[in-house]
Amino acid sequence: MSETCTLPRAGETATLRSMRYGPRPTLPREAFRAAAFVATALVCVAGRAQVTVAVDPTQDAHPISPLIYGMNFATDAQITQGKISLIRWGGNSTTRYNYLIDTHNAGSDWYFENLSDCGGGSCPPANAKDNSTANAFFAQGQAQQIPVLFTIPTIGFVPKGPPKYAHPYDCGCPKTASASQGSFDPYDSNCGDGKSGGKWIACPDPTTTTSIAITPQWAHDWVAYLAGKFGPSNGKVIYELDNEPNLWSDTHHDVHPKELGYDELWQRMQTYAAAILQADPTALVAGFEEWGWSNYLCSRIDTAAGNCSASSPDRAAHGGEELTAWILDQAAAYEKTSGKRILHYLDLHYYPQGGSGPANVRSLWDRTYTDPSWINDKVYLIPRMHDWVNQHYPGTKLGVSEYDWSNLHTTAQGAVTFAEALGTFGREGLDYATAWGPPKETETAFAAYKLYRNYDGNGAAFQSVSVRATVTGSGLQAYAAVGTSQMTVALVNETSAGVSTGVTFGNFAPGATARYYELGSGVTIARKPDVTITGGKASLMVGASTIGMLVVDGANPTALPDAGAPGAGGSGAGAGASAGA
Numbered sequence: 273m274s275e276t277c278t279l280p281r282a283g284e285t286a287t288l289r290s291m292r293y294g295p296r297p298t299l300p301r302e303a304f305r306a307a308a309f310v311a312t313a314l315v316c317v318a319g320r321a322q323v324t325v326a327v328d329p330t331q332d333a334h335p336i337s338p339l340i341y342g343m344n345f346a347t348d349a350q351i352t353q354g355k356i357s358l359i360r361w362g363g364n365s366t367t368r369y370n371y372l373i374d375t376h377n378a379g380s381d382w383y384f385e386n387l388s389d390c391g392g393g394s395c396p397p398a399n400a401k402d403n404s405t406a407n408a409f410f411a412q413g414q415a416q417q418i419p420v421l422f423t424i425p426t427i428g429f430v431p432k433g434p435p436k437y438a439h440p441y442d443c444g445c446p447k448t449a450s451a452s453q454g455s456f457d458p459y460d461s462n463c464g465d466g467k468s469g470g471k472w473i474a475c476p477d478p479t480t481t482t483s484i485a486i487t488p489q490w491a492h493d494w495v496a497y498l499a500g501k502f503g504p505s506n507g508k509v510i511y512e513l514d515n516e517p518n519l520w521s522d523t524h525h526d527v528h529p530k531e532l533g534y535d536e537l538w539q540r541m542q543t544y545a546a547a548i549l550q551a552d553p554t555a556l557v558a559g560f561e562e563w564g565w566s567n568y569l570c571s572r573i574d575t576a577a578g579n580c581s582a583s584s585p586d587r588a589a590h591g592g593e594e595l596t597a598w599i600l601d602q603a604a605a606y607e608k609t610s611g612k613r614i615l616h617y618l619d620l621h622y623y624p625q626g627g628s629g630p631a632n633v634r635s636l637w638d639r640t641y642t643d644p645s646w647i648n649d650k651v652y653l654i655p656r657m658h659d660w661v662n663q664h665y666p667g668t669k670l671g672v673s674e675y676d677w678s679n680l681h682t683t684a685q686g687a688v689t690f691a692e693a694l695g696t697f698g699r700e701g702l703d704y705a706t707a708w709g710p711p712k713e714t715e716t717a718f719a720a721y722k723l724y725r726n727y728d729g730n731g732a733a734f735q736s737v738s739v740r741a742t743v744t745g746s747g748l749q750a751y752a753a754v755g756t757s758q759m760t761v762a763l764v765n766e767t768s769a770g771v772s773t774g775v776t777f778g779n780f781a782p783g784a785t786a787r788y789y790e791l792g793s794g795v796t797i798a799r800k801p802d803v804t805i806t807g808g809k810a811s812l813m814v815g816a817s818t819i820g821m822l823v824v825d826g827a828n829p830t831a832l833p834d835a836g837a838p839g840a841g842g843s844g845a846g847a848g849a850s851a852g853a
Contacts, residue, residue, distance in 0.1 A: 278787070280484065287530070288422050288563045289375065290794075293596045299703055313550075313627070313722050316554060316580055317374050319403045322745055322771075323743060323744065323745030323746070323747065323748045323771050323772070323773045323774070324459070324743070324744045324745060324746075324770050324773070324775075325741055325742070325743055325744075325750040325752075325761065325763070325773060325774070325775045326533055326741070326742045326744070326776050326778070327739060327740070327741050327752040327759065327761060327775065327776065327777050327778055327780070328737075328739060328740045328741075328742070328778040328779075329739045329754050329759070329777075329778050329779060329780050329828055329830045330778065330830050331740040331780060332699075332738065332739060332740040332805045333738065333739050333830070333832065334701055334735055334737065334738055334833055335736060335737055335738075335753075335833050336698040336734070336736055336737065336753060337698075337702065337703045337704060338445055338736075338737050339356045339357050339358045339419065339703060339704035340357075340694065340697040340702050340703070340704060340705045341354070341355070341356060341694065341705075341721060341724060341725050342357055342358030342359060342360060342421070342676065342697055342704060342705055342706035342707070343354060343356050343358075343359060343360070343562050343706055343707050343710040344359070344360045344362055344363065344673075344706050344708050344709070344710065345360070345361070345409075346359045346360075346708065346710065347595050347713070348412070348416070349713045350710065350712070350713050350721075351416050351418065352699065352728065353713045353722065354659040354718060354720065354721035354722055354725055354726060355722075355725035355731065355733065356711065356725070357396040357418055357419075357420060357725070358416070358418060358420070358421055358704055358706055359413055359416075359419075359420055359421070359706070360421040360422070360423075360512075360673055360706040361407070361409050361420065361423055362419070362421065362422075362423045362512060362515055362561070362640075362673055362674070362706075362710070363423075363515060363674075364378070364379050364380075364381050364515060364516070364523050364524075365378060365379070365381070365387075366423035366425070366514075366515060367379065367423070367425055367427050367514055367515050367520070367523070368425060368427065368429060368430050368431060368524065368527070369389075369406070369425060369430065369431075370430035370431045370432075370433075371401060371404055371406050371494050371497070371519070372399070372400070372401050372433070373391065373400050373402065373431065373433045373434070373435045374388060374389045374390070374397065374400040374404035374405060374406070375388045375400075375433075375435045375520050376389060376431065377430075377431050377444070377482055377483070377524075377527075379523045379524045379525075379526075380465070380522060380523050380524070380525060381465040381466060381523070382457070382467065382474070383443055383445070383456070383457040383460070383465060384443050384463065384482065384525075385441040385442070385443045385444075385457065385460070385463050385482075386431040386432075386435070386436065386441055386443070387441065387484050388400075388435045388436065388437050389404070389405040390405075390437070390589075390848070394462060395437045396437050397434070397543060398434060398632055405532070406498075407501065407670070409422070409719055410422075410498060410501075410502050411502075412617045413591050414502060415507075416603070417714070417778065418681070419507075419508045419509065419510065420508070420510070421510045421512060421558070421673060421706060422509060422510070422511055422512065422559065422670075423511075423512045423514060423515055423561075424491050424494065424495070424511050424512065424513065424514065424548060425486065425491070425514055426513050426514040426517075426540040426541070426544040427514060427517075427520060427524060427527065427528055427540075428485060428486060428487075428492070428527070428528075428540075428834055429478055429483040429484065429485055429486065429524075429527040429528075430483060430484060430486055431482055432479075432482065432483055439460045440460050440463075440675065441463065442481060443457075443460070443462065443463035443464070443481065443482060443493070444466065444475050444478060444481050444482050444483075444526025444527065445460050445463070445464045445465065445466035445473065445475040445476075445511070445524075445526055445554070446463060446476070446481060447461065447462045447463075448462060448475050449475065449476045449481075450464065450468065450473050450529075452468045452473075452770075453465055453466065453467060453468055453469070453473065453696040454467045454468060454469075459841065464655040466525050466526060466676075468850070470541055472525055472529065472550040474529070475525065475526040475529070476595060478526055478527040481526070482526070482527075482761070483527055483622065484834070488543045488544050488546070488547035490692075491547050491548060491551075492547040492548065492550055492551045493551070494546075494551075495511065495548050495552050495555065496551040496552070497550075497554075498549060498686075499552040504552055504554040504555075504634075505552050505554045505555035505556070506554045507554065507555075507556060509552075509555050509556070510556045510557070510558050510616070510617060510664075510671075511555055511556070511557050511558070511561040512557075512558045512559070512561055512619060512673065512706070513540070513541050513544055513545060513550050513558065513560060513561070513841060514540075514556065514560075514561065514704055514825055515539075515559070515561050516542075516561060516562060516563040516621065517532050517537055517560060517562070518532050518537075518562055518563065518567035518571060518572040518575075519563055519567075519572070520532055520572075521572060521576075526768070531573045531576045532571055532572045532573065533571045533572070533573040533586045534571050534573075534586055534587075534589075534590050535699045536837045537560065537571065537595075537599070538598075538599060541559050541560060541599070541603075541615070542602070542606060545557045545559070546603055546614055547551065548610075549612070549614060551553075556614075556616040556617065556621040557614055557615055557616050557617070558616065558617035558618075558671055558673070559599070559615055559617075559618070559619060560599060560619065560620075561619050561620070561621060561673055562595075562596075562620050563621050563623070563768075564622070564623055564625070564626075564650075565625070565643075565647050565651065566580050566619060567595065567818065568594070568595065568596050568620060568762075569587075569594045569596070570584050570586070570589065570594075570595055571586045571595055571777065573585060573586040574587050576584045576668070579786075580673050580830050582760030585790045586694075587682045593624055593767060594660075596618070596620070596657075596660050597660050597663070597664050598599070600615075600660055600661065600664035600665035600668065601664050601665070603615040603665050603668070604664060604665040611689075613667075615665070615668060616668065617667060617668065617669045617670065617671045617704070618657055618660065618661060618665075618668050618669070618670055618786065619670075619671040619673050620653070620657065620671075620672060620752045621671070621673065621674040621677065621708075622635075622653055622672050622674070622675040623674070623676065624645070624677065625643065625645035625646060625647055626643065626645025626646065626647070627644035627645065628765055629677040629680055629685065629686070629688075629689030629692075629820065630646075630657055630685070630688050630689040630692045630749075630764070632644065632798065633692045633696060635651040635652070635653060636651075636652075636653050636654055636693065636696050636700070637652060637653070637654055637655060637696050637698075637699075637700050638650075638652055639655060649760065653672075654672075654696070654697075654700040654701070654702055655700065656669065657670045657701075658670065658701065663677060664722075669703040670701070670702050670703050670704075671702070671703055671704040671705065672697075672702060672704075672705045672706075672781045673704070673705070673706050674706065674707075674708040675693065675705065675708065676707055676709055677689050677690070677717075678709055679691075681711040681712070681715040681716070681717045681718075682715050682716055682717070682816060683716055683717070684716055684817040684837045685817065686711065686715070686716055686717030687716050687717050687719045687720050687818070687819050688719075688764055688766055688817060688818070688819060689717070689720075689722035689793055690707075690711065690717045690721070691723055691724075691762065691764045691819040692749055692764055694720055694721070694723075694724050695718075695724075695749065695751030695762050695764070695802040696751075698738050698751065698753065699738050699751055700726075700735070701738075713795065714794070714795065714797060714807065715795070716791075716794065718727060719791045719794075719795040719796075719797060719819065720819060722760065722795065722797055723762060723789075723791070723797060723820075723821055725841065727789045727797050727821045727823075728797075728799065729797075732746045732823070734751075734753050734760050734762065734821070735753035735754050735759065735760045736753065736755060737753055737754050737755065737815075737832050737833060737834075738751070738752070738753050739752050739753065739754050740752070741761065743773035745771075747765065747766050747771055748763060748764065748765055748766065748767075748771050748773060748814060749763075749764040749766065749777075750762065750763055750764070752834070754780065754828050754830075755828065755832070756823065756827075756828055757825060757826065757827060757828065758825050758826070758828075759777060759780050759782070759823075759824040759826065760821060760822065760823055760824070761775055761817070761821070761822040761824070761829070763775075763814050763819070763820045763822060764819050764820075765807055765814045765815065765816060765817060765818055765819070765820075766817070767816065767845060768816050768817055769816050770813045770814060770816050771813070771814045772811070772813055773811070773812055773813070773814050774810070774811050775809065775810045775811075775812075775822060776809050777808060777824060779828075779829055779830060780824070780826055780827070780828050780829075781827040781828075781829070781832075782805050782808065782824045782825070782826040783805065783824070783825050783826050784805055785801075785802040785803060785804055785805060786802065786803045786805055786822050786823060786824040786825075787799065787802055787823040788800045788801070788802065788803050788812060788820060788821070788822050788823070789820060789821045789823070789852075790814070790815055790818055790819070790820035790821075791815075791818045791820070797821075800820075803822065810822060810824070820852075
């Protein structure tokens with residue numbers, strides 16, 4: 273008898289290398305990203321797995337937004353090979369980027385230094401503004417004919433000029449202000465980390481060291497400049513209202529040492545969003561790009577005070593309402609008063625805080641799954657986002673502009689995990705997603721993008737309407753989508769042995785055979801022998817620890833939402849779970 277080894281799920285016994293953080297973030301987000309670690313043990317059960325996948329095109333049908341297959345700062349190679357659909361300009365450095373001099377402040381990521389980006393490949397550039405990295409990013413989106421997700425600072429400060437192109441750089445917490453800081457830039461000994469004895473110091477007035485103060489008018493002028501140079505957005509540009517604001521008192525302590533609260537967050541969101549849309553009324557706006565669990569629910573004032581609950585001081589002062597819900601209430605009230613929607617997308621970030629992929633992908637969707645970390649609660653992020661929107665500001669779309677399992681990029685487990693995440697995004701009705709520090713086009717996990725967007729190497733893609741796929745058995749996940757004449761079923765084997773799989777197609781009338789593509793070595797997805805369909809069922813062996821796509825031509829008698837148009841968007845309700853027990 274053979275054995276099947278499956279990755280551990282919650283409640284199963286396995287040896288995990290994991291780092292668990294308490295609910296009060298005191299470090300930059302990079303520390304929290306380190307919390308996703310790989311499970312080194314497998315849970316083994318006797319017997320070769322037998323799994324059935326029942327696809328029903330009449331249930332849970334909704335368009336899949338093509339924008340869920342996005343990446344932060346994608347390269348042309350990633351875009352071309354993975355048919356990446358959305359690129360994002362974001363992260364800590366974009367919180368304090370000055371387009372006039374093509375310079376950003378690195379914040380606590382690197383000693384609060386002003387660093388020139390040297391767009392155009394020469395330092396110093398002939399014209400920093402017109403040859404900026406921001407302009408190059410917009411130009412890349414236009415050349416690749418894909419939308420861009422673009423961060424606009426709302427923190428109130430950006431680097432001052434003139435830019436410097438070599439050490440010594442201007443920095444927010446110089447040694448000349450405090451010589452007792454914990455560490456200094458090894459390449460620039462005057463630039464400190466802003467801490468002494470592990471606690472933040474009071475850095476000098478930023479206008480004397482690194483920064484100029486900005487207002488919403490500055491953001492208006494930048495958006496007007498971009499619209500003038502690249503044309504109006506017409507829905508192809510989504511402007512984000514800064515990045516992870518509840519971490520500013522850490523990541524940008526030199527300019528925003530005070531913990532952020534409900535009122536300041538909304539005031540900045542409202543005034544900057546209005547300025548953006550005044551400059552380009554055809555643009556879309558997303559907010560509030562928050563880092564993680566504690567600050568979905570409470571402000572930094574609350575978490576700094578020691579916990580997050582309805583009785584936390586800032587939250588209690590706002591009726592005990594969860595922060596995300598309250599922000600949506602304010603946006604809805606603004607539209608009711610002004611007649612203008614200034615928030616088109618609710619955008620949150622997702623970084624696993626414990627457990628391992630693919631098991632912890634369940635925190636994205638499963639209402640019964642307790643997150644195996646310090647969170648120790650049921651996250652079900654995407655359904656929770658739907659709930660917030662439906663209850664507080666209907667019509668708002670959903671985005672996740674940062675997510676990652678960085679430790680898995682080079683492994684088959686990474687391909688499995690990212691394939692489940694992408695399948696989940698489509699099934700649960702997310703409107704866009706962009707991976708942070710995404711897998712390189714040479715790394716195994718990148719194959720997950722190719723599976724959905726380019727499985728045959730010639731642009732063949734997962735169909736555009738998500739439908740129900742019910743899995744009976746363990747160790748395999750399935751995601752299904754249909755068009756008028758084709759069904760695609762993504763099959764994800766979490767186990768270290770092949771899984772004997774039978775797939776049925778509901779009322780979809782299949783042909784006599786189906787094509788099957790599967791990840792082999794590296795990032796290569798190869799066509800396997802065709803699969804015979806007998807009695808409305810395809811039987812195949814899904815390889816060990818891999819991902820595959822079953823492609824079935826035929827006739828779909830079920831009317832499709834949006835006529836099943838390729839690339840149709842929308843924010844449909846999440847479909848039922850496809851995962852086996």
